[in-house]
Amino acid sequence: MASSKLIRGYEVVIGLENHVQLSTVSKIFSGSSTAFGAEPNTQASPVDLALPGTLPVLNRGAVERAIRFGLAVGAKVAPLSIFARKNYFYPDLPKGYQISQFEIPVVQGGQVEFFVGDVKHSVKLTRAHLEEDAGKSLHEDYHGQSGIDLNRAGTPLLEIVSEPDMRSGAEACEYAKTLHALVMWLGICDGNMQEGSFRCDVNVSVRKPGAPYGTRREIKNLNSFRNLLQAVDYEVNWQIDEIEDGRSIQQATVLFNPDTGETRAMRSKEDSADYRYFPDPDLPPLVIAPEWVERVRREMPELPAVMAARFETVDGLPAYDAALMTQSLATARFYEAARDVCKAPKLVANWLQGEFSRRLNAEERSIETSPVPAQTLAALIGRIQDGSISNNAARQVFEALWTGEGQDVDALIEAKGLKQMSDTGELERILDEVLAANAKSVEEFRAGKDKAFNALVGQAMKASKGKANPAAVGELLRKKLEG
Template structure:
């Protein structure tokens, strides 16, 4: 599939993503990494680079890197090396950042995703461990700046792609797929607002068949919405510069969400500018093959293979399967509800519909669902056996959500008893007597001769009106599908 062109130019995008690893302490010290603490309360002597301090590797940070490498099909280097990346910012106490350069821990791999129904793959160059810098603060300091070193030494995994992306839409789809992987395997909480998942986009344009153009790096994109806006603006700007006869200068730029524009921050450094050399305070990182295999065995089923299994095992549409595997909690909820009810498609509809709507309104995740999967399964059983119409089921769902006891329900019989009690208490039992339903339908037809005539004249809306009248007369207890079939039978006769 050929890449789309913008004004005759091909778009070339590569990504560098910093995922903050879900460890309790920093990568080379025991200082905590909790977000939101008072400035400089979570920085110890190692983080402050006081004389005589030495870094000690955090084993869990290494485990996170290995898990990621296994998840993306990369090579895990059994021996990797840490380097000093030299630059001088006020928020970098040592005057260098401990990172990896020539021999990273994760090498190669790929991330797959779908866009507009087409499968895409982005190749990864590497994923390496490094420490974060501190943060410069410029507000409320009476014209001066302050330095907060709480983040200094926070463990990061920097994930670098090949320049395989060809549009802002592809870039966002890749970033979302990567975000899903790191949160799914539990190595990063993915909170973009808190800086746990930060993306830098290297953007350039070229005429088809020409060498790669000069790239500009958009730093610290912390939302998918801003990511697409920033890339689109940068592409337009670069094309305008080239069309006006100007050369693109390599630079690091920032995106301003208020103006919707990127602006240059500094000229872009090359690797030589950082004067990398092996860190003499850290020995090579050696990983035993047995440890890699242990972590491989502990890795959960990944979202894309799980979605494919949902299609094969439960007969779900691909869209449903992809939606249900957005988080491990949602996937687990679906599987339990589907298995207990024997109604996988109905379970999918209710989870993606009513349940997700309630959670979105409350801005909560699946873990906070007030309705347990067995309660939903019981509701689905009663819908499937004709005991509840769809409208009545919504009322039962409302009652279950308002007075949740989902955690206390440990079996499907208990959940069915709870649902049946609500149906009886609210008088929501579906109208299942065929004779009673036919009597109601005949009365409606007799009382609505005009609608009957219009339907027989070919007006479909008249039929919908008749269905509505039957549902109203049955107080919503009739099954709409049975009402449709019965009315068509009577009108045909």
């Protein structure tokens, strides 16, 4: 559900269009390579350039990836869809048109669910359609001129269009992160935002509560979630300032400058009529038989929502924790591997959300490159469970594991002298000394002051130099005081 939170008395209305580069090895209508980083114009065939006498042939792998996405979001996969020509003129579009889908897209409807904090949200999808990418204009190192690289021309894209269901930059950011994780989970996109594999266009407008939708401006080609959040927040406040100053918002395409944190208008925004869509005469309708859809369904991995539900019902995780454990397939696999060893789902989830996540983020690592493998984290958690070490000592061992001091949990505990004291005889001796030295606290406890008990526990922990098991100390101390 969309949030009703207002910003300066205005409701923000946001919808996203995400261009997802599909993970095929060849382009959508030709056999040219889609590999990134080749020398300019070495991967553009006559078909990509629409030279006379060439005909496009649809890439079956691109269609299968679209079907996979449609099934994952609960959408309708159209049994028949149409390719159209989207006509516009730009230097990096050698055909003068882009092959896309307009009236009948391959994926229709669907929804994406995500959390903002611990609040669950759902965004409906309008559609997802197949299309080809354009080339790229290069403006650096060309002595005041621009260069054109057509290697990207014809690269297969799935454009995913949401309904205007989001009401803040935070919601838009979490939606985009969830979509990004999903297309990687499904294996239909590598998710590399710096290489342009996952791009975000954000439509933003503001209105007074209950009023019709305001005029939207589209922020193009955002390539990081941080930029998305900053761009939306700036654009929202800019639009409100314009309205408050008595000016009207003009429909426009805008760019975000990450150096200044500002958006600026690039050109007036076109409507669909400006593109003069018509069915591409070189491509027959795309027919997807039910048997094809069912085969793709059988071959799909377990979906994040299904896995999260399993973690809730079988492992007993709260919904929020289960969602975080399924934010990526790598995270889910790591969680399952650690959980299977130590049999402590909640503790594993806590560590992955806490210290583990903090270190990954600080070093900008992915979980796949963690220096602490799942089995080692499970061994550490096991030592917390059996009372060998305290939580504080566990953090010290984790630090040593992370920085490469060793990978044997028990050896590190021994070397650092972190093993908790659980010997009853030794604890008895320490507690007897503490009780003898703190007669006033003993009297206060027996007079009903609970704080005195905590003070005595603290004294016992101090006397043991932090090595005593706090639970054992508390249990034995209470027996002595009440006896």
